[in-house]
Amino acid sequence: MQFYCESITSYRRLRTREVKIGDLLLGNPGNGVIHPVRLQTMTTTDTMDTMATVEQSIRCIEAGSELVRITAPSKREAENLLNIKNELRRRGYHTPLVADIHFTPNAAEIAARIVEKVRVNPGNYVDKKKFELIEYSDADYAEEIDRIRERFTPLIKICKEYGTAMRIGTNHGSLSDRIMSRYGDTPMGMVESAMEFLRIARDESYHNIVLSMKASNPQVMVQAYRLLVKIMFDEFGECYPLHLGVTEAGDGEDGRIKSAIGIGTLMEDGLGDTIRVSLTEDPELEIPVCRDIVKRYARGHPAGINVVQPAGELPRLPYSPFEYKRRDTFAIDNIGNRHVPVVIADLSKLKKISHADLISVGYTYDEATDKWNISDAAADFIFTADQLLDFPLPGTLKVLVYPDTWQNAADKKKYFPLFDRTTYSLAKERSAELNFVMIDCGAGSQHLLDLAFLDVYATSEDFKTVVLCLSSKNRNAMQSMRQVFIRLMEKNIRNPVVLITDSGNNTIDEHLIHFATETGALLLDGFGDGICLGMTAAAYASVNDRQASVNASGRNYLQNQTPEQFINNTAFSILQATRTRISKTEYISCPSCGRTLFDLQETTARIRAVTNHLKGVKIAIMGCIVNGPGEMADADFGYVGSGPGKITLYKGKEIMKRNVNSDIAVDELINLLKENQAWVEPIN
Ligand code: SF4
Numbered sequence: 084m085q086f087y088c089e090s091i092t093s094y095r096r097l098r099t100r101e102v103k104i105g106d107l108l109l110g111n112p113g114n115g116v117i118h119p120v121r122l123q124t125m126t127t128t129d130t131m132d133t134m135a136t137v138e139q140s141i142r143c144i145e146a147g148s149e150l151v152r153i154t155a156p157s158k159r160e161a162e163n164l165l166n167i168k169n170e171l172r173r174r175g176y177h178t179p180l181v182a183d184i185h186f187t188p189n190a191a192e193i194a195a196r197i198v199e200k201v202r203v204n205p206g207n208y209v210d211k212k213k214f215e216l217i218e219y220s221d222a223d224y225a226e227e228i229d230r231i232r233e234r235f236t237p238l239i240k241i242c243k244e245y246g247t248a249m250r251i252g253t254n255h256g257s258l259s260d261r262i263m264s265r266y267g268d269t270p271m272g273m274v275e276s277a278m279e280f281l282r283i284a285r286d287e288s289y290h291n292i293v294l295s296m297k298a299s300n301p302q303v304m305v306q307a308y309r310l311l312v313k314i315m316f317d318e319f320g321e322c323y324p325l326h327l328g329v330t331e332a333g334d335g336e337d338g339r340i341k342s343a344i345g346i347g348t349l350m351e352d353g354l355g356d357t358i359r360v361s362l363t364e365d366p367e368l369e370i371p372v373c374r375d376i377v378k379r380y381a382r383g384h385p386a387g388i389n390v391v392q393p394a395g396e397l398p399r400l401p402y403s404p405f406e407y408k409r410r411d412t413f414a415i416d417n418i419g420n421r422h423v424p425v426v427i428a429d430l431s432k433l434k435k436i437s438h439a440d441l442i443s444v445g446y447t448y449d450e451a452t453d454k455w456n457i458s459d460a461a462a463d464f465i466f467t468a469d470q471l472l473d474f475p476l477p478g479t480l481k482v483l484v485y486p487d488t489w490q491n492a493a494d495k496k497k498y499f500p501l502f503d504r505t506t507y508s509l510a511k512e513r514s515a516e517l518n519f520v521m522i523d524c525g526a527g528s529q530h531l532l533d534l535a536f537l538d539v540y541a542t543s544e545d546f547k548t549v550v551l552c553l554s555s556k557n558r559n560a561m562q563s564m565r566q567v568f569i570r571l572m573e574k575n576i577r578n579p580v581v582l583i584t585d586s587g588n589n590t591i592d593e594h595l596i597h598f599a600t601e602t603g604a605l606l607l608d609g610f611g612d613g614i615c616l617g618m619t620a621a622a623y624a625s626v627n628d629r630q631a632s633v634n635a636s637g638r639n640y641l642q643n644q645t646p647e648q649f650i651n652n653t654a655f656s657i658l659q660a661t662r663t664r665i666s667k668t669e670y671i672s673c674p675s676c677g678r679t680l681f682d683l684q685e686t687t688a689r690i691r692a693v694t695n696h697l698k699g700v701k702i703a704i705m706g707c708i709v710n711g712p713g714e715m716a717d718a719d720f721g722y723v724g725s726g727p728g729k730i731t732l733y734k735g736k737e738i739m740k741r742n743v744n745s746d747i748a749v750d751e752l753i754n755l756l757k758e759n760q761a762w763v764e765p766i767n
Contacts (some may be wrong), residue, residue, distance in 0.1 A: 086309075086313065086400060086404060087309040087310070087312045087313045087352070087354075087404060087405075088309075088312065088352040088353050088354060089353050090353065090562075091352075091400070091562070091565070092559075092562050092565075092566055093559055093562060094351065094353055094380065094558075094559050094562070095353045096111045096117065096353045096380075097111065097312065097322060097325075097352075097353050097354050097355075098111055098112070098113055098321075098322065099111050099112070099321075099322045099323060099324040099325065099356055100112060100290060100321060100322070100323050100324065101116070101118070102248055102290075102291050102292065102293055102323070102324050102356075103246070103248065103291060104150065104179045104181075104199045104200045104248040104291075105177070105179035105199035105200075106177070106179070107121065107149060107150065107179050107199075109121055109293065109324050109356050109357055110324040110356050111324075111356065118356070119377075120350075120355055120356060120357060120358060120377045120380065121149045121150060121356065121357040121358075122147055122148055122149050122150075122357070122358065122359075122370055122373040122374060122377065123148055123149060123150035123151070123152065123181075123326075123357055123358070123359050123373075124143050124146075124148045124151065124152070124359060124360075124366040124367070124369045124370060124373075125151070125152035125153070125154070125183065125359065125361075125366055125674065125676060126139045126140055126143070126151065126152070126153050126154075126366060126676065126677065127139070127365070127366055127674070127675040127676055127677070127679060128677055129677045130153055130154055130155060130156075130160035130163055130164070130167070130677040131159065131160060131163055131677075133163060133166045133167055133170060134170075136153060136167050136677075137167055137170045137171055137174070139366065139367075140153070140167070140171060140176070140178075140180075141171070141174070141176060142365075142366075142367040143366050143367050143370065144176055144178045145367075146367040146368075146370040146371070147370045147371075147373075147374060148178065148366075148367075148370050149178065149179075149357075150178065150179050150180075150181055150200070150357070151178055151179075151180055151181065152180075152181040152182075152183050152202065152359075153167065153180060153181070153182060153183065153198075153677070154182075154183045154676040154677040154678055155182040155183060155184055155187075155190045155191075155193075155194050156185065156186075156187065156190065156677070156678055156709065157187055157190055158187070158189050158190050158193055160190065160677065161182060161184075161187075161189075161190040161191070161193035161194040161197070162193055162197075164180065164182055164193075164194055164197045164198050165197045167180070168180055168197060168198060179198070179199035179200060180198040180199055180200070181198060181199070181200040181201065181202055181250070182194030182195075182197075182198050182200070182201045182202065183202050183676070184201055184202060184203050184204070184208065185204050185207050185208070185257075185709065185710055186207050186208070186709070188208065188209060188234055188235075188237075188238060191203060191208070191238050192237060192238055192241055195238060195241045195242050195245060195247045195249075196241060196245055196247075198247070199247060199248060200247060200248040200249065200250065200293075201238070201242070201247060201248075201249055201250075202249070202250040202252045203235075203238070203249065203250070203251060203252065203280070204252055204253070204254060204257060205251055205252075205253055205259070205276045205277055205279065205280045206253065206254060206257035206258045206259050206262070206276060206713070207257055207259070207710075207713070208231075208234075208235070208280075209230065209231045209234040209235060218264060219261055219264050219265065224261065224265070227261050228279060231279065231280070231283070232283050235280060235283055235284075236283065236287060239283070239284055239287045239289045240287070242289060242291065243287070243288075243289050246291075247291070248291040248292070248293065249284070249289075249291060249292050249293070250292070250293045250294065250295060250326055251277045251280045251281060251284075251292060251293075251294050251295075252294075252295040252297065252326070253273045253274075253276045253277045253294075253295065253296050253297070253307075254297050254298070254330060254713070254714055255268060255273055255296075255297065255298030255299070255300070255303050255304070255307070255330075256268075256298070256299070256330070256713050256714040256715060257710065257713035257714055258272050258273065258276055259276065262275060262276045270296070270303055270306040270307035270310050270405065271310060273296050273298070273303075273307040273311075274296065274307060274310045274311045274314055277294050277296065277311065278311075278314060278315075278318070281294070281315075281323070285319070290323070292323050292324075293323060293324045293325070293326050293356070293357065294311060294315075294323050294324070294325055294326065295325065295326040295327070295328060296308045296311055297328045297329065297330040298329070298330060298345075299329060299330045299331040299332065299341075299671045299714075299715075299717075300662065300717065301329055301341060301344045301345035301348070301603065301607060301660055301661065302407055302607055302661065302662060304329055304345045305345060305348050305349060305607050306404075306405050306406060306407070308325060308327070308349050308354055309349075309352070309354075309404050309405055310405050311325075312325075312354060313405075324356035324357065325349075325354055325355050325356055325357075326355075326356070326357045326358070326359065327345070327346045327349055327350070327354070327355040327357070327358045327359075328342075328345075328346065328358060328359040328360070328361055329341050329342045329344075329345035329346065329360075329361065330361055330673075330714060331361065331671040331672055331673050331674070331703070331705075331714060331715070332345075332360070332361050332362060332674075333362070333363055333670045333671065333672050333687070334362055334363040334364050334672065334684065334687060336595060336652070336653070336656060337656055337659075337660070337670070338360075338361075338362045338363065338364070339360075339362070339372055339592060339595050339596065339599070340595055340598075340599045340603075340653065340656045340657055340660050341599075341660045342360040342361070342362070342372065342376075343372075343376060343595065343596040343599035343600050343603065344599045344600065344603030344604070344607065344657065344660050344661060346358050346360065346376055347376055347379075347596065347599060347600030347603065347604065348600065348603055348604035348607055350376065350377075350379070350380055350600075351559075351561050351562065351600060351604050358373050358376065358377065359373070360372045360373050360376070361673075361674040362674060363672040363673070363674055363675065363683050363684055363687050363704075364674075364684065366674070369674075371592065372592060372596070375590075375592050375593050375596050376596055376600075379596070379597075379600070400569065401569060401572040401573055402569075402572065402608060402609060404608065407607070407608075407609055408609050409609040409663075410568065410571075410572065410580075410609050410610055411577055412577050412578065412579045412580070412612055413547070413577050413578070413579070414579070415516075415517055415547070415548060415549075415550055415578075415579060416481075416516060416517045417463065418517075418550050418579045418581070418612050418613055419550070419578070419579025419612040420579075422612070423658070423663065423664040424606070424611055424612055424613050424614060424658055424663050424664055425463040425464060425581070425612065425613035425614075426462045426463055426464075426613065426614060426615075426651065426654045426655060426658070427462065427463065427464040427465070427466055427483065427581060427613060427614070427615035428443075428444040428462035428464070428465045428466070428615075428647060428650070428651050428654075429465075429466045429615060429616070429617040429647075429650070430444070430465045430466065430467050430647060431466055431467055431468035431470075432618075432620070432623050432646075433647070435470075436465075436467060436470055436472055437474070438474055440647070441465075441477070441480070442648075443644075443645045443647035443648040443651060444461065444462040444465060444647060444648070444651045445457060445458040445459075445460050445461025445462055445651065446458075446461055446477045446480060455477035455478075457477060457479060459666040459667060459698050460651065460652060460655040460666045460667065461477075461479070461480070462480070462651055462654075463479070463480070463481070463613075464480070464481050464482065464483055464499075464613075465480065465481075465482055465483070466482075466483040466484075466501070466615065467482055467483070467484055468484065468485060468488075469484060469485055469487075469488045470484070470488070471484070471488060471491065471492055471498070476497055481497055481498070481499060482497055482498045482499070483498075483499055483500075483501045483519055484498055484499075484500065484501065485500070485501060486500040486501070486502055486506050486510060489514070490512065495514065496516075499514050499516075499517045499518065499519065500513065500514055500518055500519065501519040501520075501521065501552070502518060502519065502520045502521070503520065503521045504520070504521075504522075504532060504533050504536040507520050507536075507540075507549075508536070508540075513545065513548070514548060515548065516548060517548055517550065518548050518549050518550070519549070519550050519551075519552050519581070520549050520550070520551055520552065521552045521554065521583075522537065522551050522552065522553050522554075522567065523554065523555070524553050524554060524555035524557070524560070524563045524564045524566070524567045525555055525556050525557055525563070526557055526563070534567075534570070537551075537571075537574075537576065538574070541574065541576045541578070546578065547578075549578050550578060550579045550580070550581055550612070550613070551571075551578050551579070551580045551581070552580070552581045552583050552615070553567055553568075553580055553581070553582060553583060554583035554584070554585070560584075560601055561600070561601050561604045561605060564582065564605060564610075565604075565605060565608070565610065568580070568605070568608075568610045579612035579613070580610065580611055580612055580613075581611070581612065581613035581614065581615055582601075582602050582605055582606075582610075582611045582613070582614045582615070583615045583617070584597075584598055584601045584602050584614070584615070584616050584617070585616075585617045585618060585619060586598060586616070586617070586618050586619070586622055587618070587619040587621065587622050588622060589622070589625060591626070591649070594618070594622070594626070594649075594653070595653060598616050598650075598653050598654075598657060599653075599657055599660070602614050602616070602657055603657055603660065603661055606657070606658070606661040606663050607661055611663075614654050614657065614658070615654075616650045616653060616654050617650070618646065618650070623646050626646040626649065627645075627646055655667070665698065665699045666698060667695065667698055667699075668691075668694050668695050668696070668697045668698065668699075668700050668701075668702060669699075669700070669701040669702070670687065670690075670691060670701075670702055670703075670704065671701060671702070671703040671704070671715055671718050672687045672703070672704040672705070673704070673705045673706050673710075673711065673714065675706045676706065678706060678707040678709060678710070679706030679707060679724065680706060680707055680724030680725070680726065680727060680729075681706070681724050681728075681730075681745060683704065683706050686704060686722070686749075687704050689749055690702065690704055690722060690749060690752065693749065693753060694752075694753075694756070696763070696765045697756070697761065697762065697763065700719055700720070700756070700761050701717065701718045701719045701720070702718060702719065702720050702721075702722065702752075703715030703718035703720070703721040703722065703723070703733075704721075704722045705721060705722070705723045705724065706724050707723070707724050707725075708723050708724065708725040708726075708731060711723040711724070712733065712736060715733075718733075718735075719734070719735065719761065720732070720733060720734055720735075720752065720755060720756065720759075720761070721733030721734075722748065722749075722752055725741070725742055726742060728744065728745045729742040729743065729744070729745065730742070730743045730744075730745050730748035730751075731743070732748070732751060732752055732755050734755065734759060739755055740755065
């Protein structure tokens with residue numbers, strides 16, 4: 084194993100134990116056996132409504148869900164799982180069912196006798212969370228673990244007897260007070276929370292276990308899974324299968340991007356045996372997104388994968404994959420060092436760029452005042468290839484062009500050249516301030532020549548004006564670019580880097596997942612001072628065709644967006660999800676389940692409509708007060724269902740307005756934002 088995965092340089096799936104869930108096998112046990120990454124979702128119906136839960140389960144199964152999870156908050160619901168299971172089997176559906184348990188060991192012990200798998204949350208199974216910071220002595224701490232052992236062991240014994248599998252599912256937002264007191268709400272705390280339960284299970288020789296480390300922040304989630312693999316492997320010499328997911332990812336584009344960044348980054352590393360994409364949408368709509376994420380790895384095996392350097396043990400990593408630290412760079416203009424990552428919008432496919440085209444990338448010209456309105460998601464640079472623009476540009480916007488065109492540009496404060504190795508070496512003139520140089524992170528001779536070029540030029544004084552633009556056509560493009568970052572760090576080359584990612588996919592979801600995975604994985608490791616997303620000519624043409632913009636779930640995210648607008652919004656959403664550049668309001672909304680006390684989709688849309696101009700504010704919309712407050716993690720404000728028709732409003736973890744009538748709850752949320760100076764009036 085290399086650090087936390089089988090290979091840091093090529094795609095290789097992590098070796099994990101085989102787990103049996105009913106007739107479904109999971110994991111990568113080796114000896115020629117490798118089970119596909121399994122897709123799953125969770126019902127949102129009331130578990131006591133047998134027929135509604137059966138009907139929804141069938142819709143999920145027919146969409147491709149290989150496991151269906153159903154909430155069992157109390158003994159009543161746990162018992163009703165039998166009716167649901169019997170009805171599904173009677174109708175010919177044998178997909179394994181999973182009972183989702185929080186707080187109630189009694190419900191778990193009933194469910195484990197009925198369904199094929201139970202999920203327990205170590206943060207609230209026996210252990211407790213009251214948002215109290217209690218100091219635990221070593222003796223108190225050990226005593227608590229003994230208490231957990233005593234209460235958890237009966238469930239293990241039932242699972243062994245009935246052949247039931249188990250997921251030990253840690254959530255970042257619901258770590259117990261005890262874990263918080265020792266580790267804080269850190270990835271290490273998440274890992275230790277699961278490891279305590281896993282050690283107890285292993286002591287009972289029970290191994291039919293899957294683990295998860297979910298968080299709504301992809302950075303925390305990725306670090307926790309990596310750390311879990313390392314610690315499991317160090318302690319046991321083997322790993323249990325991993326269930327990947329980003330919690331409360333939200334809906335629409337943002338939900339897909341956040342999920343793809345978290346799940347995709349780990350899958351690029353070869354981690355993950357089953358996935359769930361948690362969207363605030365109908366559960367069957369999660370499955371096409373799961374499938375789009377997983378199919379990228381159907382290529383699966385080293386054959387056919389290009390690697391930058393032969394895979395093998397790396398002597399060391401010059402960065403930590405377990406914590407975020409941005410790569411050290413010097414600044415050139417507004418790129419690198421402490422500047423937020425820049426966005427370069429590719430307008431090169433437009434034949435004649437006009438004022439109006441800049442609306443797509445965040446700049447709207449107002450003829451009456453002769454001024455530009457600049458949005459929070461306005462690109463910092465545009466790439467026009469060989470076009471010089473015949474109108475004055477907004478003050479903050481700059482243009483990248485090819486070197487010959489740059490020579491003809493009158494305004495060298497606005498236009499900057501984009502070189503490759505050859506044109507840079509041969510250039511008679513370069514910008515005194517800012518030059519961009521493409522570096523091929525492919526597998527062939529061009530790549531090797533580009534590396535040699537870097538070795539020669541990187542130490543020269545002139546190179547201090549160079550921003551490197553990394554791109555790769557390799558199938559394992561992310562790993563290939565990561566290899567070049569490692570090389571830059573080893574050689575102390577501190578020039579800023581822009582990540583160039585092209586998509587040749589077909590559907591909108593595929594584009595989103597591709598961009599989010601390829602660039603998100605690097606940004607989460609602290610790599611990248613800017614991003615430039617683009618599309619192949621065929622993909623661009625298909626996105627331009629409104630018909631082609633309808634994705635697999637029948638949704639059309641494009642609406643009236645041009646391809647440039649879609650790409651620009653995606654770029655800013657990726658930066659937001661990786662928390663590297665905040666340009667809009669962030670929503671943490673739970674996917675809803677049988678506990679949900681209001682229409683989450685409709686409420687999320689209503690809250691979004693009135694708050695989406697509040698840049699940087701994190702608002703959680705959670706269906707129930709049992710799990711909601713714990714799971715809303717680091718939200719600034721929370722809107723939580725606390726009873727039929729009742730909403731409780733939070734500031735951080737603190738209750739500010741209890742049991743507000745739901746008719747006025749959105750207005751009260753706005754008042755709460757105003758009272759806390761988090762509100763600004765929208766600009767019409
Ligand atoms: S927070 Fe949402 S998904 Fe979680 S238990 Fe409550 S209603 Fe269900």
